[in-house]
Amino acid sequence: MSTEPDAQDAPRFFRTRDLAAEGWTAKRLARAVRDGSFLRLRKGVYGQPGLPEECASAVRIGGRLCGSSELRRRGVFVQDHPGTHVHIEPEASRLPPVPEGIHVQRGMLRRTPHPRSCSVEVLDAVIQSAKGQPWREGLATIESAVQLGVLRIDELGEVFAALPRRYRRARRWLDTRSESGTETIMRLIALELGAGVEVQVWIRGVGRVDLVIDGWLIVECDSERFHSDWRQRREDLRRDQAAARLGYSTYRPIAEDIMWHRDEVRAALAGLLAGGRPARARRAGTMSRG
Structure with missing residues (x-):
């Protein structure tokens, strides 16, 4: 021993x-x-x-x-x-x-x-x-x-x-590519709203994003651990700007709200989706699933 x-x-x-x-x-x-x-x-x-x-x-x-x-x-x-x-x-x-x-x-x-x-x-x-x-x-x-x-x-x-x-319904929604618990929960919220969801998507000129909903709405699940300083915040804003040039909109709910203020997050996502795609995303050759 x-x-x-x-x-x-x-x-x-x-x-x-x-x-x-x-x-x-x-x-x-x-x-x-x-x-x-x-x-x-x-x-x-x-x-x-x-x-x-x-x-x-x-x-x-x-x-x-x-x-x-x-x-x-x-x-x-x-x-x-x-x-x-x-x-x-x-x-x-x-x-x-x-x-x-x-x-x-x-x-x-x-x-x-x-x-x-x-x-x-x-x-x-x-x-x-x-x-x-x-x-x-x-x-x-x-x-x-x-x-x-x-x-x-x-x-x-x-x-x-x-x-x-x-858990019987939950199993069909299992997707082990999600890289955080809050990302999983956001994906489930979108699915329950009837939206189409792609996970860990690579967009040329933007990089990999957590979720793309209905082909036009990027959702990034931010936490204090990775997004607490100005340098990271500046990089995030520039990524959002690059995505906007391609016709995407970006929503960044914070982890705290996803976990403890979920009704507000759900309402915000539902409002965005109800408004519809603001502009046609020029995605030809720019997007692939992770």
Whole structure:
């Protein structure tokens, strides 16, 4: 057994007997805890420095990080949800008290984690997270997991089979090319309005844009992370100007409004579409789907 973490795996913990099999004596282990080389998570269970706090919290109560908490750790889009989600094996008993802010889930898993894994497998985390979200946000989570490469395309059938009825319509709208959760939600809003939507479109002289709706309206889903300084804002405005020369209009809803003021975003998009194409876009040879 190596105590070096594998970048492809979830973080792992170690039991006293595992370390003893590698030659660790009780005295050496106690010294390692004192100097910070190991973390004592609970009796007979240890972790390495740098172990994410949410993983440590899960292991301390005899569980594994799961659901939205595990997906957030991996960078997958999930709707904001307070607290830490921890899976406890159904047969587990005599557990320590559960601290405030930890949400315990029980139930059988579809994938068996490594015996020393601090987290459930991604497929289970996606199912757990999607069940706890509205279907639009849940679909965005699924697309994000595929886009990031942590969930395989061939696992989608198993995921959707495990989800509630509200996801039946959602599956036909799945498009794993979306590069952010807010982009997925904007695409769904447009589809629900009856519009045609193209995803990740390359326009010559403009570059790649998030969405093109009904062939003339560019929608770019802006977030503070990528659009917070004047240099980026200036580049965005020049892209919009280049698109306008070709006959496109551009709408830039901010991520905060897409997530928390969705009725206003929907109304704005509906108003733009009701007004119709303002000018014929000269798109011959300028546009291709990403």
